[in-house]
Amino acid sequence: MTEAKNYMYKSWWKITAVLLLIYTFTAGLLLKVPELAPLQETIRNLYFHVCMWFAMMILFTISVVNAVRYLRNLDIKYDIYARQFAIMGIVFGLLGYITGAIWASYTWADPNTPVGDSFSSIARDPKLIGAAIALLVYFAYLILRDSVQDMDKKARISSVYNIFAYTMLFPAIWILPRILPSLHPGNEGNPALDVKNDISGNMRMVFYPAVIGWTLLGVWITTLKIRISLLKEKKLTP
């Protein structure tokens, strides 16, 4: 891949990301939203909380695709891609937890007691455990990477673990929460993707652009980190 052709160095999608995020912040906070008794205005958190998890899943998926590409070509570049995308996925997962915690403190927590007292009953939710598993898997991935010295061996072993872990993640975050009882919405059907009877059309106008915007932002940050790593790599092997 030459520099001119590589998507990393183009600017049109970065401008798109910025525009979409500006739209998310303005339209997301100004447009009319349905009034639902338990949610009220906190429903606007949908544009942030749910998008974080979407972006996390997409970034992890890009990471595993690059792991597969590494195993096919044995080019160390793809391993750097896989690693950086995994790290950025973790960052988005943590942001998803933070936004979720804010949301839960207004909707799930018992208003008659201090917010902290509801923690133990909220943290036991299967969907939260599923998300924690996803993050732990990628922390383990990073630990595994750092425990091997040899460059090629490190790349090969961690790619194998990346693929294995990603495939085992499906039950953790897509199937399991639908079997176990949960307070978290989205137990039946395909949450947020069901066009007919999920979120209202008005909110969808903001939600889908928001998902794309946040994901592009994540990719942008990752490409910057990838470029730094590639430059370091070049310095090491002149």
Added chain:
Amino acid sequence: MDSPESKVWNGLFWVIQLFVCINAVAKSFLQESRGRMLYFYSITSPANFVLAKLLFNSLLMLAMSLLSLLLFSLFLGNPMQKAGQFIGLVLLGGWSLSLVFTFLAAIAAKAQQNAAIMAVLGFPIIIPQLLLLMKLSNAAFAPLLTISITTVLLLIALDIMVILLAVILFPFLWKD
């Protein structure tokens, strides 16, 4: 001493199973000497080798599962309402655990690490299966609940997926 109630019994049982599995399966790859790996390398293909390992560890784990079930019911009482179904679940669970940890042992052995890293790699991956198994086996302790067949099928599908992944991915670990 009184025997624990069925929920505690169930939880203890699966935690013990997990640790039995980590220690039993870790031996399979981590104790192979370099010379013997070279010998295996010269006589067989990676897919055959990993299938043989999976088979051996499955049998080992099935035996260990039955043994720990026997010891549990000897020492901690027997709260099982549907013994036959629970034994089936124990075998299924032991099999699932052994498959996942066999592959992780292969990864850990290649990274030249001890069994600790295998546990670090394995815990997040095995938690979903353990949750499913505990949910199923809770039904075996309560006379009114039925064991859901779809969940059992899901576990079996996961096991088959682990075998396929092992066959596909092991060749990349194998060549050095």
